[in-house]
Amino acid sequence: MRAHPAGALHGQAGPLAPAWLQEPRDVNGLVPALWAQGVERGDDGALRVAGADVREIAEAHGTPAYVMDETDFRSRARAFAAAFAPADVFYAGKSFLCTTVARWLVEEGLGIDVSTGGELAVALAAGVPGEKLLLHGNNKSVAELRRAVAAGVGRIVVDSFEEIDRLAEVAREAGVQQAVLVRVTLGVEAHTHEFIATAHEDQKFGFSVSAGDAEEAVRRVLAAPALELRGLHSHIGSQIFDTSGFEIAARRLLSLHAKIQRDNGIVLPEADLGGGFGIAYTTADDPSTPQELAKGLREIVERECEQLDIAVPHLAVEPGRAIVGPTTFTLYEVGTVKQVALDAGARRQYVAVDGGMSDNIRTALYDASYSATLASRSSSAPPALSRIVGKHCESGDVVVKDEFLPADVQAGDLLAVPGTGAYCRSMASNYNAVPRPPVLAVRDGQVQVLLRRETDDDLLRLDPGAGPQGAA
Ligand SMILES: Cc1ncc(COP(=O)(O)O)c(C=O)c1O
Numbered sequence: 001m002r003a004h005p006a007g008a009l010h011g012q013a014g015p016l017a018p019a020w021l022q023e024p025r026d027v028n029g030l031v032p033a034l035w036a037q038g039v040e041r042g043d044d045g046a047l048r049v050a051g052a053d054v055r056e057i058a059e060a061h062g063t064p065a066y067v068m069d070e071t072d073f074r075s076r077a078r079a080f081a082a083a084f085a086p087a088d089v090f091y092a093g094k095s096f097l098c099t100t101v102a103r104w105l106v107e108e109g110l111g112i113d114v115s116t117g118g119e120l121a122v123a124l125a126a127g128v129p130g131e132k133l134l135l136h137g138n139n140k141s142v143a144e145l146r147r148a149v150a151a152g153v154g155r156i157v158v159d160s161f162e163e164i165d166r167l168a169e170v171a172r173e174a175g176v177q178q179a180v181l182v183r184v185t186l187g188v189e190a191h192t193h194e195f196i197a198t199a200h201e202d203q204k205f206g207f208s209v210s211a212g213d214a215e216e217a218v219r220r221v222l223a224a225p226a227l228e229l230r231g232l233h234s235h236i237g238s239q240i241f242d243t244s245g246f247e248i249a250a251r252r253l254l255s256l257h258a259k260i261q262r263d264n265g266i267v268l269p270e271a272d273l274g275g276g277f278g279i280a281y282t283t284a285d286d287p288s289t290p291q292e293l294a295k296g297l298r299e300i301v302e303r304e305c306e307q308l309d310i311a312v313p314h315l316a317v318e319p320g321r322a323i324v325g326p327t328t329f330t331l332y333e334v335g336t337v338k339q340v341a342l343d344a345g346a347r348r349q350y351v352a353v354d355g356g357m358s359d360n361i362r363t364a365l366y367d368a369s370y371s372a373t374l375a376s377r378s379s380s381a382p383p384a385l386s387r388i389v390g391k392h393c394e395s396g397d398v399v400v401k402d403e404f405l406p407a408d409v410q411a412g413d414l415l416a417v418p419g420t421g422a423y424c425r426s427m428a429s430n431y432n433a434v435p436r437p438p439v440l441a442v443r444d445g446q447v448q449v450l451l452r453r454e455t456d457d458d459l460l461r462l463d464p465g466a467g468p469q470g471a472a
C-alpha cells in the first residue's frame with residue numbers, strides 16, 4: 001500500500017485541537033509530504049522504510065531510534081545542488097552531521113557549513129576537503145579559527161569586530177590569506193518563531209547595515225592584508241515559507257554589495273544568502289520545492305543586479321532542514337496511555353513514549369508542531385485526538401502536541417514521528433541521564449548505523465567518581 005494522498009482528511013477536530021488539524025478519514029493514511037519517499041505502509045499494516053520493516057528495525061536496534069532513508073537524503077541533497085547550480089550549496093551541518101552524511105554530501109556535490117570546532121572536526125574526520133567548508137559562529141574562539149585556517153577552510157564568515165582582528169592575526173601567523181564573507185544583518189522580519197529568526201536588528205548575529213557597522217566591518221577586512229574579502233553573507237532565519245523575506249533580504253544585500261563596490265573601487269565576487277527554507281511538519285505546512293526556491297532567488301538576484309548595474313555575483317545558499325528534515329522519522333515504543341479528563345467532560349488521550357524532549361526539544365523550545373502515525377500495525381479503531389509525550393520529569397515534555405491516533409493505541413505499539421532529521425539528534429541532550437538514540441540509515445532493506453545508541457557506560461565515562469561497579 002502506497003502513501004495516501006494528502007487529501008485523506010475530513011471534518012473539524014473539535015475544540016481541543018488546533019484549527020488546522022482535521023480528523024483523518026483514514027487514521028492509517030500517510031500524507032506523502034511529511035514522509036521520506038521510501039516510507040510506505042506494508043500490506044500487513046506496518047510501516048516499511050526503503051524495504052525494511054520498522055518492527056524488525058526496532059527489534060534489532062531498539063527504540064527510540066532516528067530512522068533515515070538514505071536514498072531520500074541523497075536525492076534531496078542532489079535536488080538542491082542541481083536546482084541552485086551554478087550557485088554553491090553548503091549543507092548546514094548544525095541540522096545533523098556525522099561522518100557518513102558528510103561523505104554523502106560531498107559525493108552529491110555539496111559543501112558543508114560548520115559553525116563550531118566540533119562540527120569542523122566531524123567534517124574533517126569524514127575527509128571533507130577544507131575548501132568545501134564554510135565556518136560560521138558569532139563567537140568563534142582563537143583555537144577554532146586556528147583550526148579552520150590550518151584546515152584550509154574555504155570561507156570564514158566573520159561576525160564581530162573582535163573576530164576580524166583575531167582572524168587577521170591567526171591568518172598572518174599561518175602565513176595565508178584567508179577568504180572571508182562579512183555577515184550582515186538586514187533588518188528583515190522573517191515570519192518564523194522568534195528564537196530562529198536571525199535578520200531583525202535586535203539580536204546577536206552579524207553586523208547591522210542600518211547602523212553602519214557592516215560597512216565598517218568591510219573597511220576593516222579590506223585593511224587586513226591577511227584577509228581576502230569575497231562578499232557578504234545573510235541568513236534571515238529558519239523554517240520560513242514566505243519567500244518575500246528572502247526577496248527583501250536579497251535586494252538589501254545586493255544594494256549594499258553594489259555600494260561597497262562603488263565606494264571602495266572593488267569587485268565582490270560572491271554573495272551568500274544563507275538557508276532557512278521551511279519543510280512540512282504537518283498538513284498545515286506547504287513548502288516550496290528546491291526548483292521553485294532556486295528560480296525565485298535567481299530571478300530576484302538577476303533583476304536587482306541589472307537595476308544596480310553590477311555583475312551577478314557567484315551565489316551560495318546554506319539549506320539544512322530542507323535537505324535532512326524530511327528524510328528521517330523517530331521510531332518510539334508506547335509505554336502508557338491515559339485518558340485525561342479535561343473541562344466540560346472533554347478528554348485527551350496522552351500517549352507516553354520511551355523518548356521525549358531529550359531526542360526532540362523543538363516542541364518544548366519553539367512550540368513546534370509534529371505529526372505521528374501508528375507504525376507497527378494498522379488499526380480499524382476510530383481516530384482519537386492524542387498528545388504524544390515523553391518520559392522526562394517535565395510536564396512540558398511533549399513530542400507531538402496534537403495528532404489523531406487510533407483509539408486502540410496501546411503499550412508495545414510503535415509510533416513514528418516524521419520530519420525529525422533536522423535539529424533533533426543535533427540538539428539532543430542527556431536530560432534525566434537518558435542515553436541519546438542511534439541514527440540508522442536504511443537503503444535497499446539494509447540498515448547502517450550512522451551514530452550508535454549511547455549507553456550508560458557512555459554517560460558514566462565522563463564521571464570520574466563512577467567506580468568499576470559504576471556501569472554494571
Ligand atoms: C548561518 C546559517 N546558515 C544556515 C542555516 C540553516 O538553516 P536551515 O536549516 O533552516 O536551512 C542556519 C540555521 O538557521 C544558519 O544560522
Ligand SMILES: N[C@@H](CCCC[NH3+])C(=O)O
Pocket residue numbers: 094196198238239362366422423
Ligand atoms: N535549531 C533551529 C534552527 C535554527 C538554528 C540555526 N540558526 C530549529 O530547530 O528550528
